[in-house]
Amino acid sequence: MSINAWWMLGEALWETVYMVAVAGALSFVFGIPLGVLLHVSRPGKIMESRLLNQLLGGVVNAGRSIPFIILMVAIVPFTRLLVGTSIGTSxxxxxxxxxxIPFVARIVEGALNEVPAGLVEAAQSMGASPMQIISRVLLPEALPGLIHGMTLTLVTLVGYSAMAGAIGGGGLGDLGIRYGYQRFDGVIMLATVVVLIVLVQLIQWAGESLQARFEHKQA
Incomplete structure (x- = not known):
């Protein structure tokens, strides 16, 4: 490849990493509390509320049922309202x-469901408040599962970011479509695919290493 092609590839990689990192961080900020609420509001849990659980569950299920490419188009006015444009990495x-966010919420709910009920009951018997149980029992005990879920989320976002590039979102997807597919440049297309594979492998490796470390500490 030419120097210009390498430069474009590096820029596209940076744009993808930027999109995935920021979107991942924001989805964790909003998705983790949502997942906690889904868990603690279930029947028999520490903050049981059937109405709240059904309401949140319905919203999460609705969000997960919309294909990403359709979601991108459907919320264009909202995107323009927030960032002033509907094109580009931001x-x-x-x-x-x-x-x-809904993806993270369900992952968090599932991880918390794996925490032994006996630990929660023991904390309740010692007079712990719901917030103390969440912060000192549920989240620490579910941490390896949460890390696994976050890793899966970041990997999924890499795939979503490539789709976003197909309609002007920038990043490796945009490079692969515009220069690889539309200009029939097989080298650029192959390089884009290889970089995406390497990026996913790095995320997976980092997530698994972090998960193993916390699992070892809990053992």
Whole structure:
């Protein structure tokens, strides 16, 4: 490849990392509390509320049922309202975040469901408040599962970011479509695919290493 092609590839990689990192961080900020609420409001849990659980569950299920490419188009007015444009990496972060929040919420709920009920009952018997149980029992005990879920979320966001590039979101997807596919440049297309594979492998490796470390500490 030419120097210009390498430069474009590096720029596209940076844009993808930027989109995934920011959207991932925002989805964790909003998705983790949502997942905690889904868990603690379930029947028999520490903050049981059937109405709240059904309401939140319905919203999360609705968000997860919308294909990402449709979601991007559907919320274009909202994206423009937030960032002033519907094209580019900053604009792509909005649908990426919205798509990831329900995903994170269900992962968090599932991880918390794996925490032994006996630990929660023991904390309750010692007079712990619901917030203390959440912060000192549920989240610490579920941490390896949460890290696994966050890793899966970031990997999924890499795939979503490539789709965002197909409609002007920038990043590796945009490079692969505009220069690889539309200009019939097989080298650029292959390089884009290889970089995406390497990026996913790095995220997976980092997530698994972090998860193993916390699992070892809990053992």
């Amino acid at each position: 604009a792509a972060i909005v649908p990426l975040t919205i798509a990831a």
